[in-house]
Amino acid sequence: MKYRIQSYSFLALTWLTLFLLSDTRIHAQEAPQKVFVRMEVDGLSCPFCTYGLEKKLKKIDGAKEVFIDLQAGEATFIVTKDKQPSKEKLEKIVKDAGFVPGKISFSEIKAKKEDER
Amino acid sequence: MNAKRISLIALLALLISACSRKEIRPVQTERWVFGRIIEIEGVHPLGITISDGKLWLPDPDHKRVLQVDSRGRIVTSLSGLERPMHMAARAGKLFIPEYTSDSLRVYEYARLTHQRAIAQVDALAAIAVIDDTLVMVDFYNHRILVQSPRGSFSIGTEGHDSGELYYPTDVDMHEGRIYVADAYNNCVQVFDLLGNFKRMIGRDDSIGVAAGLKVSGQELFIADFEGNRVLVYDLEGNRNQTLTRGFQSPTDIERAGDTLYVSN
Numbered sequence A: 001m002k003y004r005i006q007s008y009s010f011l012a013l014t015w016l017t018l019f020l021l022s023d024t025r026i027h028a029q030e031a032p033q034k035v036f037v038r039m040e041v042d043g044l045s046c047p048f049c050t051y052g053l054e055k056k057l058k059k060i061d062g063a064k065e066v067f068i069d070l071q072a073g074e075a076t077f078i079v080t081k082d083k084q085p086s087k088e089k090l091e092k093i094v095k096d097a098g099f100v101p102g103k104i105s106f107s108e109i110k111a112k113k114e115d116e117r
Numbered sequence B: 001m002n003a004k005r006i007s008l009i010a011l012l013a014l015l016i017s018a019c020s021r022k023e024i025r026p027v028q029t030e031r032w033v034f035g036r037i038i039e040i041e042g043v044h045p046l047g048i049t050i051s052d053g054k055l056w057l058p059d060p061d062h063k064r065v066l067q068v069d070s071r072g073r074i075v076t077s078l079s080g081l082e083r084p085m086h087m088a089a090r091a092g093k094l095f096i097p098e099y100t101s102d103s104l105r106v107y108e109y110a111r112l113t114h115q116r117a118i119a120q121v122d123a124l125a126a127i128a129v130i131d132d133t134l135v136m137v138d139f140y141n142h143r144i145l146v147q148s149p150r151g152s153f154s155i156g157t158e159g160h161d162s163g164e165l166y167y168p169t170d171v172d173m174h175e176g177r178i179y180v181a182d183a184y185n186n187c188v189q190v191f192d193l194l195g196n197f198k199r200m201i202g203r204d205d206s207i208g209v210a211a212g213l214k215v216s217g218q219e220l221f222i223a224d225f226e227g228n229r230v231l232v233y234d235l236e237g238n239r240n241q242t243l244t245r246g247f248q249s250p251t252d253i254e255r256a257g258d259t260l261y262v263s264n
Helices: A002-029 A047-057 A087-096 B002-010
Strands: A034-042 A064-069 A074-080 A100-109 B012-017 B033-039 B049-051 B054-059 B064-068 B074-079 B088-090 B093-098 B103-108 B124-130 B133-138 B143-148 B151-155 B168-174 B177-182 B187-192 B197-201 B210-216 B219-224 B229-234 B239-243 B252-256 B259-263
Touching: A034 A087, A047 A064, A047 A074, A047 A087, A087 A100, B049 B088, B049 B093, B049 B252, B088 B124, B093 B124, B093 B133, B103 B124, B133 B168, B143 B168, B143 B177, B168 B210, B177 B210, B177 B219, B187 B210, B219 B252
Parallel strands: B012 B033, B012 B259, B124 B168, B210 B252
Antiparallel strands: A034 A074, A034 A100, A064 A074, B049 B054, B054 B064, B064 B074, B088 B093, B093 B103, B124 B133, B133 B143, B143 B151, B168 B177, B177 B187, B187 B197, B210 B219, B219 B229, B229 B239, B252 B259
């Protein structure tokens, strides 16, 4: 009887371990949903403006690949869906950086599986 | 007459440029005349500084500082810098302000020091050094910071009147005066070493963006980024010449004897 209980316990532990490993693997393959943010910015005149706005946008939690196009008057960056800032927050950042915010758009980027990266 | 003509011809303005090759233009009978373009492939220098006779250029697009020779060939590249801006050279040292990390790096003995954070600065845009005094441009706080062993203080507050600054971008020191490129007040403002306002230069000359400056001898040079020109003044603020040939969007000026370098 004692031997049987030990066997069942061992089997349960094995299944639990396998389940947890399997669950972890699923999560590792699912990249967080990303959002591409594009903002029109009026008043970008020189490199100091460009890098100044870049500096401010990089402070947004989770913001990556921040790029300022001086000629186009446009700022873009990528952020995960769960950290997507509001339009109001972005407008304030642009204003505080010394510029006039224009149209702001968010578009989702399809998550890639681990082996596609 | 002959001696004067020879000296005028010797005063050449050399241009650092990343744009396509342009023909050498004829010499004019002005104090500064166009000399030639030094092409540097794929580089948009935001400034220019001479240290120990060598040309150094901050290349913030690629987060590096370059030393180039007279043909524009890259001799040394200091990489991993956080958007380096207007630099200064003093006693064999190259002082490099980092715009996005608000830190100062120093290059000496072929070695780059660790970042030295400058407290309470938002976008360190430029530095000037004389003896033990550092004068730095705090772009987003619209002020100049002066640091020396005797103490520290700031010059300027946000505004548009005399002594007030609006997004300053460059600084230089000369004969007891601090010259500030007050980019979006479209002028240069002059202070004494205690921070007292002395004069405003170029306010009536329709400067687009006063992105950089240089004071040398009895001349002040202002790089008008948006106006595609370099304005030359005496130290009283009288405009003597406007340079427009051969460059676009000038960012800074450096002088070595009778040669003027303009980064663009």
